[in-house]
Amino acid sequence: MKFAVLVFPGSNCDIDCYKAVEDTIGQPVDFVWHTATDLSAYDCILVPGGFSYGDYLRCGAIARFAPVMNEVRKAAEAGKYVLGICNGFQILTEAGLLPGALLRNNNMKFRCHSALLEVVNNKTAFTNQYSAGEVIDIPIAHGEGNYYCDDATLEQLKANNQIVFRYVAGNNPNGSVADIAGVSNERGNVVGMMPHPERAIDQILGSEDGKRMFTSILNAWREQHGAAVNG
Numbered sequence: 624m625k626f627a628v629l630v631f632p633g634s635n636c637d638i639d640c641y642k643a644v645e646d647t648i649g650q651p652v653d654f655v656w657h658t659a660t661d662l663s664a665y666d667c668i669l670v671p672g673g674f675s676y677g678d679y680l681r682c683g684a685i686a687r688f689a690p691v692m693n694e695v696r697k698a699a700e701a702g703k704y705v706l707g708i709c710n711g712f713q714i715l716t717e718a719g720l721l722p723g724a725l726l727r728n729n730n731m732k733f734r735c736h737s738a739l740l741e742v743v744n745n746k747t748a749f750t751n752q753y754s755a756g757e758v759i760d761i762p763i764a765h766g767e768g769n770y771y772c773d774d775a776t777l778e779q780l781k782a783n784n785q786i787v788f789r790y791v792a793g794n795n796p797n798g799s800v801a802d803i804a805g806v807s808n809e810r811g812n813v814v815g816m817m818p819h820p821e822r823a824i825d826q827i828l829g830s831e832d833g834k835r836m837f838t839s840i841l842n843a844w845r846e847q848h849g850a851a852v853n854g
């Protein structure tokens with residue numbers, strides 16, 4: 624299984640994502656520059672966190688026009704796995720590949736600390752190694768993580784099981800609607816989340832709860848391609 628980690632000017636979690644793929648599942652992974660025009664070689668696209676284009680206008684608002692985003696759209700339409708983390712989530716919502724938008728944190732502060740999340744949907748390609756309702760510890764680091772969508776969209780998200788992660792009750796760090804920390808598209812092959820699983824892959828980092836996101840992806844891909852999980 625082959626992974627791409629996109630790199631925009633200002634990305635700063637690209638190396639962490641690359642290392643997380645190497646360290647958790649040992650699959651081939653390449654950095655792919657934002658000007659790339661072909662992602663056909665990749666099975667999973669990771670859109671990492673950071674400050675693409677200096678967060679000018681709005682986080683992700685400029686990155687979504689990068690040439691590589693046409694290819695991300697094609698990959699998503701082809702059913703490949705696309706995971707946007709933090710600034711990656713912001714870019715995917717700006718690109719219209721995920722519903723909703725990320726606003727400034729309600730307290731107007733950049734929040735950087737560990738966060739407890741509930742795994743709401745464990746049926747996605749990104750979460751199949753967790754139990755439904757499991758509480759996991761994954762760090763956040765953002766200034767614009769306040770997930771917003773209108774009431775009709777929220778009803779759709781609930782009805783289609785598109786809420787993937789929620790901050791546990793009383794621990795919403797940014798004012799997100801319905802405590803949402805991560806959502807999927809309707810098909811479930813595109814997920815965006817504000818917390819950083821790539822920063823939680825080893826106890827030395829304070830948590831290894833993010834590791835199973837990567838093993839989930841490999842597991843889903845192998846199931847889709849008819850290979851045993853450990854085969």
Ligand SMILES: NC(=O)CC[C@H](N)C(=O)O
Pocket residue numbers: 671672673674675678682708709710711764765766767768
């Ligand atoms: N860690 C990140 O990706 C941060 C995203 C964005 N720059 C923000 O502050 O919200």
